[in-house]
Amino acid sequence: NAGVTQTPKFRVLKTGQSMTLLCAQDMNHEYMYWYRQDPGMGLRLIHYSVGEGTTAKGEVPDGYNVSRLKKQNFLLGLESAAPSQTSVYFCASSSTGTRSETQYFGPGTRLLVL
Amino acid sequence: GQQVMQIPQYQHVQEGEDFTTYCNSSTTLSNIQWYKQRPGGHPVFLIQLVKSGEVKKQKRLTFQFGEAKKNSSLHITATQTTDVGTYFCAYYGGATNKLIFGTGTLLAVQP
Numbered sequence: 005n006a007g008v009t010q011t012p013k014f015r016v017l018k019t020g021q022s023m024t025l026l027c028a029q030d031m032n033h034e035y036m037y038w039y040r041q042d043p044g045m046g047l048r049l050i051h052y053s054v055g056e057g058t059t060a061k062g063e064v065p066d067g068y069n070v071s072r073l074k075k076q077n078f079l080l081g082l083e084s085a086a087p088s089q090t091s092v093y094f095c096a097s098s099s100t101g102t103r104s105e106t107q108y109f110g111p112g113t114r115l116l117v118l
Numbered sequence: 119g120q121q122v123m124q125i126p127q128y129q130h131v132q133e134g135e136d137f138t139t140y141c142n143s144s145t146t147l148s149n150i151q152w153y154k155q156r157p158g159g160h161p162v163f164l165i166q167l168v169k170s171g172e173v174k175k176q177k178r179l180t181f182q183f184g185e186a187k188k189n190s191s192l193h194i195t196a197t198q199t200t201d202v203g204t205y206f207c208a209y210y211g212g213a214t215n216k217l218i219f220g221t222g223t224l225l226a227v228q229p
Contacts, residue, residue: 037216044127046206046219047161062214094160103148103210104168107217109160 006030008110010095016116017085025080025113027095035098036078037062037107038070040091047094053078054101085117122147124207124220132228137194139223141207148210150190151217152181156203161219164192197227 011026027036034055039047049062053072067089069081078097082089092114096107122143131137141150149168153161165174167183167190174181178201180193194201204222212218 039219044221046124046221049214049216049218052214052216060214062216063212063218096161101216104166106151106163106166107161109162111160 008095008097008108010093010110010113012113013111014114016118017082018118019086021085022081022083023085023115024082025093025095025115027078027080027097027110028076029078029095029097029108029110030076031097031099031108032075033097033099033108034075035101035105036072037096037098038068038078038080039094039096040064040089041094041112042091050080050093085115087117089115090117091115122207122209122218122220124223126223127221128224128226130226130228131197133199134196137197137201137225139192139205139207139225141190141220143188143209146187147190148187150183151208152190152192153206153208153219154203155206155222159203161206194225197225199227199229201225202227 008029037052038050041047048064051070056075059070071079094112095110098105098107151166152164155161171185172183178195182191204224206222207220
């Protein structure tokens with residue numbers, strides 16, 4: 005039982021390049037989330053999904069797209085990377101989206117955009 | 119809108135000293151969660167508080183939820199080097215009604 009995994013662990017991009025971050029969970033969770041973490045700002049929600057085939061915008065969605073084609077996977081795409089997107093990206097999942105629910109986080113992807 | 123401030127941003131203690139971080143909201147919170155993130159690691163759930171005035175303990179960690187449900191605290195007694203990391207409070211709210219994280223308190227423990 006691996007929990008939540010993320011690929012890749014680290015990536016360097018040039019401005020304007022595109023890439024996809026992959027998140028996978030093996031806990032059969034319905035809800036999945038993408039956050040970014042910047043120094044002094046905590047974690048901010050980018051996009052989330054309440055189930056297979058659904059996605060919704062979070063607090064800071066601009067410049068990102070997501071897809072949830074399979075229940076266990078949640079993809080985060082950057083179509084044209086910008087230096088402002090340099091950050092640590094965390095994926096998380098929860099069984100449901102209720103207010104009492106614990107979120108389980110992946111190990112993170114460190115992205116540097118030059 | 120709802121705002122949560124977490125203080126202090128950073129605290130450096132000697133091993134064995136106590137440590138407290140506070141989470142203060144301008145509005146009433148339905149519940150609050152606490153997470154710990156080790157350096158280079160990912161956030162890990164510690165606990166959730168739901169009731170007004172609730173106090174929960176986990177070994178040397180004591181969590182409190184204020185009577186008005188507008189503030190919460192995490193207190194560590196006799197810190198150890200294994201306590202190093204960033205402690206986040208989190209609550210459900212905002213436009214998405216999803217989990218919102220405080221800015222975190224980074225704890226450094228000197229042996």
